[in-house]
Amino acid sequence: MTLSSGPAQAGARLTAGAAPIAGSGTDEPYRARFSNGDLAGLNDDNDSGNADGVRWTASSHTLLVEQPGTYLLDGLVAANIRIAAPTGTVTIAGRNKPYDDRDVDSEAERARFFNLRRGGDLGVVTAGPGGTVDAPGYLDSALVAVYAPNPADPTNPDSAIQAAPNNRAAINLHNLTIFGDGQNAVRPLQGNNGGVMSDLVVVTPPFGVSSSRPRGSGGGGVEIGQNGLLRDSFLKVGDDAIKPKKTGATARSIRVQLQESGAAVQFGWSPAQSEGDVVVDGVVVNGWLKRATDGDLRVGAGESVVGGSIGGAEENYVARNIRVQPDAGRSFPNIARLRFPEGPAVASVKLHLLLSADTVLTGIPGDQATYSFVFLRPNDAEQQVVTLDVRRETTHGSARPILPTTPRFARFFSIPDRVTVRNR
Structure with missing residues (x-):
């Protein structure tokens, strides 16, 4: 299966009032659906109030979530997600089955979850046993991140899912797979208090594979915001995996697969990054x-x-x-x-x-x-x-x-x- 996040055609999309997301861990109806090939259609209501709460920028392959609510990641979607809601809670939920550690408790099983992206693909990715990314049983909802250089700090590119500086909403993530390439998978720090992340599978390239990021890092795992929780997840990453940076951050019931570099638990690269407790x-x-x-x-x-x-x-x-x-x-x-x-x-x-x-x-x-x-x-x-x-x-x-x-x-x-x- 080949995905392209280039210019997409507008099409039907499900917004506020749609049915709850089956198997997502949430019973809330979703405000908008993120589906590959239909991302440009999320802009149809921008000039009339942006009822779905999302704006799509094709040049940077970015979905900007501007309003609280629950959003469905449907299928394999090549994009980055930025969250900049002024209040409330933003939940990004998928249809993946609940994470089961028995799926990755052997070395042979973990080897099947691979990501050998080499950068520059702009979201065009082949998924499957013969391609470059795979996650058996966890592909109903998968975000294929698109590397976006950060000129201000080339060694620290934006993450696949990231809170914008003006975000003030709590951020929940449930039942998703994230394929990174040279960037961290999740950085939900700004304005996020009490967010819960569960049933995530994160797969980034091993050290030396990705050509996107300097020094060969394929990208790290999940940062945890203030009073946030990461639980019941699998992180196979090319850099630091679990990063409880903000006060009150908690992680529990996680399996980490390190690939030459990084740390399984990284408390912070400096005291300014790591607030403790x-x-x-x-x-x-x-x-x-x-x-x-x-x-x-x-x-x-x-x-x-x-x-x-x-x-x-x-x-x-x-x-x-x-x-x-x-x-x-x-x-x-x-x-x-x-x-x-x-x-x-x-x-x-x-x-x-x-x-x-x-x-x-x-x-x-x-x-x-x-x-x-x-x-x-x-x-x-x-x-x-x-x-x-x-x-x-x-x-x-x-x-x-x-x-x-x-x-x-x-x-x-x-x-x-x-x-x-x-x-x-």
């Missing part, structure tokens, strides 16, 4: 990561299962029930890698991870040092405490704790003097 609970992490060295002192924390650069006024960071299961013959050289910059210590940092028996721990000293657990803190800063509970299964099924032999020393740990690690 966030909880990530119940994540299975598959895939693999390239090796990052201890000398990587970028603002962010590098490739890891749990990473971030946090500090200052933030209150609480929790990542618990994080189950690490690398793909066969693969590894995660960094499992936890957190950077605590200058300034006050973070009040509470709690990590709870369960490692599969085939998880390889890393302890390579020297100029190219790599450790499974890395905590970075300037020597002149106040003491930072990290509560760490890590257990690794044995081949017999029991679990053994992994802890430094002292608060600041062990084979698989890199801990400066200004960080203290303790068990919970």
Whole structure:
């Protein structure tokens, strides 16, 4: 099946008062339907009040949602979505079946969810086992994002679904698949308070495939807004997957497939990005990561299962029930890698991870040092405490704790003097 989001023909579309969306997790009637080949028709009422609440711009392949309401993503749609509603709640819902983790709990099944887009397609995408994107059982409602360069920040292009700076509506997303290419899948931050995202499948290209974004990243996963919730979803991404950036953000019951780069849980690339009081609970992490060295002192924390650069006024960071299961013959050289910059210590940092028996721990000293657990803190800063509970299964099924032999020393740990690690 080939999709084109170029100039579309106007046609019949269903707007306010239409039937509820079957299988979408919402009983609300939808205000407008997004259907490939009928996107230009959403502009028919623009000069008479824009009753459907949406404007379509073909040049940027963008659906601009300007009014609250429920919107149906119907079929495979090549477009980006921007939300700029002045009030209320915007819900983008699809017809996909509820996410079932049993569909991706084996490596062979996860391999069937692939996205090998190389950029420049302008929304013309082939879907199916012989094409470039696939997601068996989750294609009733799929957004095929169109890469749009960001001249102001070339390394940070707009996301497939994104809140505009003037948005003031809560944003809900349900029962959707999102195929990205060089951009993050979802960034619902501005004005969004209390939004819920559930039953999402996000697939972006692995590292080095997409030609759209500099440095080879195929794009990240889902950012979570203030008091927002991401639950019951599968993220197979080429960069950071779960990003609880705003205060009160929560994620639970997620499976992540990392593809060489990024972090499964990324608390933020700087304290300004990560507001704290966030909880990530119940994540299975598959895939693999390239090796990052201890000398990587970028603002962010590098490739890891749990990473971030946090500090200052933030209150609480929790990542618990994080189950690490690398793909066969693969590894995660960094499992936890957190950077605590200058300034006050973070009040509470709690990590709870369960490692599969085939998880390889890393302890390579020297100029190219790599450790499974890395905590970075300037020597002149106040003491930072990290509560760490890590257990690794044995081949017999029991679990053994992994802890430094002292608060600041062990084979698989890199801990400066200004960080203290303790068990919970």
